[in-house]
Structure formats: C-alpha cells, structure tokens
Amino acid sequence: MTDLGTPGLDLPDHRGRTRLDQAGRDLTGNPDVVIRDVELLATAWHVLRRTTYDYRHRDGRWTTEQRETYDRGDGATILLYDVSRRTVLLTRQFRYPAYVNGHPDGMLIETAAGLLDDDDPAGAIRRETSEELGITVGELEHVFGVWMSPGSVTERLHFYAAPYTAADRTGPGGGVASEGEDIEPVELDFDDALTAIADGRIADAKTIMLLQWAALTGPFGPTPKTVTPPA
Numbered sequence: 001m002t003d004l005g006t007p008g009l010d011l012p013d014h015r016g017r018t019r020l021d022q023a024g025r026d027l028t029g030n031p032d033v034v035i036r037d038v039e040l041l042a043t044a045w046h047v048l049r050r051t052t053y054d055y056r057h058r059d060g061r062w063t064t065e066q067r068e069t070y071d072r073g074d075g076a077t078i079l080l081y082d083v084s085r086r087t088v089l090l091t092r093q094f095r096y097p098a099y100v101n102g103h104p105d106g107m108l109i110e111t112a113a114g115l116l117d118d119d120d121p122a123g124a125i126r127r128e129t130s131e132e133l134g135i136t137v138g139e140l141e142h143v144f145g146v147w148m149s150p151g152s153v154t155e156r157l158h159f160y161a162a163p164y165t166a167a168d169r170t171g172p173g174g175g176v177a178s179e180g181e182d183i184e185p186v187e188l189d190f191d192d193a194l195t196a197i198a199d200g201r202i203a204d205a206k207t208i209m210l211l212q213w214a215a216l217t218g219p220f221g222p223t224p225k226t227v228t229p230p231a
C-alpha cells in the first residue's frame, strides 16, 4: 500500500490487475450464503483472498465464516492416446509444490495441461498441447470439468482427450523456455501407465483421472468410442 493506492485494488499490480477484491461480491445463486467482505491478502503470480460470508446451516442457524481462496484462473488438460499402438503421450516436468511436500525428486508424469489465460478451454488445450508436446490436435473430446481442490483453490480444470499419431507432430514440444518450462514428452504403453498408478510412478490427480476414464469408458474401455481422424 502507498499514499497513492494499493496495487491490485485501485493501482495496477505487477501483472496489470486491479479491483481484485471485487470477485465474489455479486454472488446471489445460493440463498443460504451472503457475501460480506472480500480482502486481498496477496497479489503475486496468482491471487490470494479472504472472504467473509454469512452461512445458513441446515438447522436454520446463521454463522459468519471466513475462507481463503487461491485463484490461479481455470485450466485445461488432455490425454493423447493411440489405440492402434496402445500408447498414451504424457509429460514429465519438475513440480516444486510436490517436491516440497514429500515427492522424492518432484519430477511428475502428467497429462499436458495449462492455464487458460485469455483463451477458451478448447483453444487453451490446443495451445498447451503444441507448446508442451509439439502435437497439433484434431478432434477434441470434452471429458469433464472438475474442481480439483474445492476447499481452497478456485480453479476449475477442463479435461479433454484426443487421438494422436506421428503425423500430428508439428514441433519439438518442451514448453515455453522463456517461462522457465522444461517439459519432456513421455510416451507410455497404456497398460504400463495403469501399472504406474498402482506403483506410484504416476501420482498426479488429473493424469490418474484421465487414465482411469480411458480404461473404463474411454478409448481403451470395453466399448471404445470410435473417433474418426480429421481428413
């Protein structure tokens, strides 16, 4: 805060954002929730807020609650699969939050994923698939939209799946070097990927969800949907 104002509120923060304390103040969808106040606790790479609201319990009693929310926007992720070769194309990259919380080296195997930024979910996942895996995807299948950590993180993650072949490779992948990304494309046999869930080599929620979807009702399931490659 300065004499001239507060970055993220009435002054642009270092990412040009203002009015970050307005999110949620206009919520009216739930008659048992009345938003009272929104405080901006941190505006760094992403945004941390504390919201005070009145909440009517199931027995009719009203209490005042506070919840902190971490807002990094929404994201999208994709499982790329090749039914004929029975493979999936994943990423491997360093994830500091996992490293600091018990993962032995922080190198996580994941489906390609990224934040939407200013794109719609389908546009964002096409961009991320190209940046991270060097693959230009054709037809996309929307699988589900999920809140991954709804007690504290606002993010909704949009899940997609699409077939890939060697002919879809249009770039090197690897991520955006100027953003510090260093992403290794990893092709796994599908059955090995399922084994990797069981033995802990794959320990990322979105990746496990998409692999299990693929085994249950997706392309490797008992009645796989036929996906026609684009002409």
Ligand SMILES: Nc1nc2c(ncn2[C@@H]2O[C@H](COP(=O)(O)OP(=O)(O)O[C@H]3O[C@H](CO)[C@@H](O)[C@H](O)[C@@H]3O)[C@@H](O)[C@H]2O)c(=O)[nH]1
Pocket: 045, 046, 074, 075, 076, 077, 113, 114, 115, 128, 155, 157, 179, 180, 181, 206
């Ligand atoms: N300097 C800096 N850079 C950051 C920070 N946080 C993220 N970045 C940069 O922003 C990039 C974001 O890359 P994306 O590909 O857009 O997102 P992601 O990290 O892969 O996130 C995806 O996966 C997450 C984990 O599963 C998901 O939570 C998220 O929804 C998204 O799908 C990172 O690679 C990194 O370069 C930060 O605190 N500081």
Ligand SMILES: [Mg+2]
Pocket: 112, 113, 114, 115, 128, 132
């Ligand atoms: Mg990413």
